[in-house]
Amino acid sequence: MVALEAVLTATIQQVILVYTSLAVSITLGIPLAVVALNSHKLEKIIITFANLVQAIPTFAVVAIVVPLMGIGFWPAIFAIMLRALLPIVKNTWIGLSSVDPASIDAATGLGLTRWQTTRFIRFPHAYPPMFAGIKFAAILANSVAILTAIIGSGGLGTLVFEGLAGINITTMLAGALPAIFIAIFLDVSFTRLEYRLTAGR
């Protein structure tokens, strides 16, 4: 039997891991998308980098962080962020850059500055793909946060790996089931948030 308290602690750790890494990814990803929009050179570098990181197996990403940052909470956040960044950067960038050129031409001609065009025209247009990216990133973060248990991040992965090592189905499920519920909760809550912020269009 697994102590309920251990499951709760692991779940809270898991939630903190997911939301912290997601917050870091959003704070970093959206500005990166804006930078990519405004410079062709940096656009190439940012998008190529994001794609490249995506191509590395998740286990390798987690492993590569250890020699760089050691083990523990922050190295885990960094590893999760590397995974979660791409959908946010890429979707935001696609949303920002796929605005009807006529709208941009009209906005510029009416006397909006570059920043005002981004703020008032491009961003509202980019909300739907941006939210889709964030939602996907949240679910990715949840699954990577299971793996980072092997580098000492805590979270539900601890129970999953413990269960795997001792071939203890109960322990394994005690880690896996809450993770599934978190995934479902993330999907539902972000879908609702997305709907509320883009309603009427």
Place this chain on the structure above:
Amino acid sequence: MTSIHPFETIDRIELSHLTKTYGDVTAVSDVSLDVIGGELLVLIGGSGSGKTTTLRMVNRLIEPDSGIVRINGTDIREFDEVRLRRNIGYVIQQIGLFSHMNVGDNIGLIPKIEGWGKEQIDARVHELLEMVDLPPEIFSARYPRELSGGQQQRVGLARALVMNPSLFLMDEPFGALDPILRKQLQEEFLTIKYDIGRTIIFVTHDIDEAFKLGDRICIMHEGELVQIGTPEELIFHPETDQVAHLVDANRKYRHIETFTVHDLMSPLSKREFYEANMPVSEAMAKILSDETGIAVVMEGNNLRGTTSRQNIVRNRKKNLLLGDITTEPITVTPEDALVPVLQKMKTKNASSALVINREGEVTGMLIPDSVLFHII
């Protein structure tokens, strides 16, 4: 208003020796011309003639490689480009309405950025929608995708008017509309043009539109200015064969003497007939969905008069019947010769005449623009 106007009115815009190249392609080559304050100057030419490039150099969307644009004697590079553009209305063929904003927000965006209060913005949006004959209570909250092409272009026009600019740049604003709607919007634009009394530079590839709207017409070809002048000057004194071909005076007017009204009138459908005792508010709902925008008002079997969409929209809040806002139309018979009728219409400044046959039935309408359309 918090905006600083770089210029209040336009006395003269000088384009001098403008050149712009893209790689090996010369888009505009040494173009010089003056725009006189208060006129509507049409830039006309085929694709690649440099007309749009020339237009876009006036609000600095394109910077010339060489040459200077001066407004009232000041080099426009001395103005802050954002301030400059907010003082120049800009309307394009693709309209470019902001799809995520409703009509009111589209029009009110620049005032909002300029820091106007909400009430002030609402009042201005209201005023402009009235001006372009879109009842604000219906249209202000609609989204661009809920509008027809013509309605979208009216919103585009209202949006361009919001900061009360003294200069307008219009790049084929009616180009994407079907011919009937285009004609109607041109008519309405002419009345607005006199209302607002602004300087307008207007790009088109349609010679009929140029003749209809332009005080002066500037013909461009392959980046060069070919000839600039009034419509009459271009027809009677074309400087090159190309201009003569474009204005094509001979072909257009050769047979006109032989026509009667019957040959060129537009038939009327049942939709265009209205009862005199219909409330104006009810008539509005009907005419808003109607392309021609003219209502023939009947009292039983007798003709009461005609009225326009504009007239109906403007009177929608007064508790009137349609019969109260009609005017007496010019009436002609199908057998009348065309030219004297057109001359009569011109002297009375009428945009249409009703055709009534010997039995006293209204059978059609004569619209000078569609006459031109048929002859060419």
